[in-house]
Amino acid sequence: MGGSSIVGSYTREILSQHSPIPISIVRNYFLPKWISKDWFVIAVSYSGNTEETLASLAQAEERGSKILTVTSGGQIANEFGHFPQILIQEGVQPRAALPLLLSEVLPISETLVGAPMTDLIDISESLASASKKWGKAIPTPSVIVEKIHNRIPLFIGAQHLGPVAYRAKCQINENSKAEAFNSEIPEATHNEIEGFPESKASAIIPVFLRSSDEDTRISQKMEVAFDLYNEIGLNPINLHSFGNSKIESMLTLTHYLDMVSVELAEKKGIDAVNVTRIKELKTRLASKD
Amino acid sequence: MGGSSIVGSYTREILSQHSPIPISIVRNYFLPKWISKDWFVIAVSYSGNTEETLASLAQAEERGSKILTVTSGGQIANEFGHFPQILIQEGVQPRAALPLLLSEVLPISETLVGAPMTDLIDISESLASASKKWGKAIPTPSVIVEKIHNRIPLFIGAQHLGPVAYRAKCQINENSKAEAFNSEIPEATHNEIEGFPESKASAIIPVFLRSSDEDTRISQKMEVAFDLYNEIGLNPINLHSFGNSKIESMLTLTHYLDMVSVELAEKKGIDAVNVTRIKELKTRLASKD
Numbered sequence: 054m055g056g057s058s059i060v061g062s063y064t065r066e067i068l069s070q071h072s073p074i075p076i077s078i079v080r081n082y083f084l085p086k087w088i089s090k091d092w093f094v095i096a097v098s099y100s101g102n103t104e105e106t107l108a109s110l111a112q113a114e115e116r117g118s119k120i121l122t123v124t125s126g127g128q129i130a131n132e133f134g135h136f137p138q139i140l141i142q143e144g145v146q147p148r149a150a151l152p153l154l155l156s157e158v159l160p161i162s163e164t165l166v167g168a169p170m171t172d173l174i175d176i177s178e179s180l181a182s183a184s185k186k187w188g189k190a191i192p193t194p195s196v197i198v199e200k201i202h203n204r205i206p207l208f209i210g211a212q213h214l215g216p217v218a219y220r221a222k223c224q225i226n227e228n229s230k231a232e233a234f235n236s237e238i239p240e241a242t243h244n245e246i247e248g249f250p251e252s253k254a255s256a257i258i259p260v261f262l263r264s265s266d267e268d269t270r271i272s273q274k275m276e277v278a279f280d281l282y283n284e285i286g287l288n289p290i291n292l293h294s295f296g297n298s299k300i301e302s303m304l305t306l307t308h309y310l311d312m313v314s315v316e317l318a319e320k321k322g323i324d325a326v327n328v329t330r331i332k333e334l335k336t337r338l339a340s341k342d
Numbered sequence: 343m344g345g346s347s348i349v350g351s352y353t354r355e356i357l358s359q360h361s362p363i364p365i366s367i368v369r370n371y372f373l374p375k376w377i378s379k380d381w382f383v384i385a386v387s388y389s390g391n392t393e394e395t396l397a398s399l400a401q402a403e404e405r406g407s408k409i410l411t412v413t414s415g416g417q418i419a420n421e422f423g424h425f426p427q428i429l430i431q432e433g434v435q436p437r438a439a440l441p442l443l444l445s446e447v448l449p450i451s452e453t454l455v456g457a458p459m460t461d462l463i464d465i466s467e468s469l470a471s472a473s474k475k476w477g478k479a480i481p482t483p484s485v486i487v488e489k490i491h492n493r494i495p496l497f498i499g500a501q502h503l504g505p506v507a508y509r510a511k512c513q514i515n516e517n518s519k520a521e522a523f524n525s526e527i528p529e530a531t532h533n534e535i536e537g538f539p540e541s542k543a544s545a546i547i548p549v550f551l552r553s554s555d556e557d558t559r560i561s562q563k564m565e566v567a568f569d570l571y572n573e574i575g576l577n578p579i580n581l582h583s584f585g586n587s588k589i590e591s592m593l594t595l596t597h598y599l600d601m602v603s604v605e606l607a608e609k610k611g612i613d614a615v616n617v618t619r620i621k622e623l624k625t626r627l628a629s630k631d
Contacts, residue, residue, distance in 0.1 A: 073378070223534075331532065
């Protein structure tokens, strides 16, 4: 769930063209029936206290699935400590733990499905210098903040940038305490494209996430949709990721959009770290138990 | 894609707690690598000309997968006529063909995975009389139209009503030519709940889709989220589905929300049937070939 589950989406997307074994993501209390003893379940909960993950883990244990937990501690470390466990450094927000979690989950998943191993050292070096390209290859985050401030960003991704669009939506929600949405091309060109008002500027601003690794048919749909939205006055934004591989382009753009969400919070005078409403929800739920 | 692909989402959701076999949905040009000769691929394209479906079908054929096509004709009927095929009545919009498509795809899928068979005759009788309950068990669609008109509905579902929320978003897009979004509980309570502005009414109006078949933990999260949104002045809506089974509650609420989208179009003086922007997109793409 939340900041932990995005690790599953990134891993699944990176491996979908390499893995001979199905990869399922569960964001709920219930495992699909097909998750059996033959499945390998990687339970990712940074806090270790996510009740949905605990419920799913209990089901996986009952079914005899192979289990690995990835967590910083909490109930999962206590109650499921008899399974192999990767302990992650404590003390950050789950959504900020993406690099810590992904650098454990991705290599293990690549090994499990027999996919080529990503060179994470190489990518981390390139990520460390990626912000030097901001302002050249891509506008500085502050330019984007000016454009999306007072509007509702709709992040539109395709293929490997689909999960990056979803991550961006969640980061704007949690860090900037602002509304945001995401959608995916080509599906969005079959329905959502009809939804924008013709006659007046919308509250929504489309933000297209682009990549040099896009399939040509995807690029064409992205460009035609951008033009249509531009013609009706929505002032859509194109953001081109950079990097030498799909995963590098996912991570450089994630880093960039994370910074957009933090700068948007600063502009609004908001503390990006606190998530008071999620805490309030948990408090109210606890009082119902 | 679009109106045809929603059949996959409904079927997958109905069967996820019954099927010992994984069910994958592909809304793209590319099959995941794990779709092999051991998989049974049901290709659903009402028009028969959806290029993403044609591309995926060609990959499935290369890999030796078992193939069944469900279509009203088009290129799929011509180029993949050597595979078993279910021909659907022609002449309606793909999104209006959901009952025609689902009544073929669901029983076949239930047979394939060995799940109990849904009595569709029984459900169709109950659906035929469902609109008599509008105004009592659920407000009439016109009441909802008044509330969502000039705002952007966010349909929030859980479990079997998750795909119904997505269908509603797409129907508002395509029929009403209006913006709409969807999200899913519990995932939305881990991020999106932070996104609504505290101080002023939002452009977004949350519409919770409820069911008597909900898990208690889901109900509690739905209710707490509803209360939080209510307290900050968003005037959220609760819509309770009715029916004697999960699938019946999915379909009665789908029927209802379809009518909301059509009545919203009428109120806006818009032709619900035409999708001029999707046609324009196709024309522009064709000129690039």
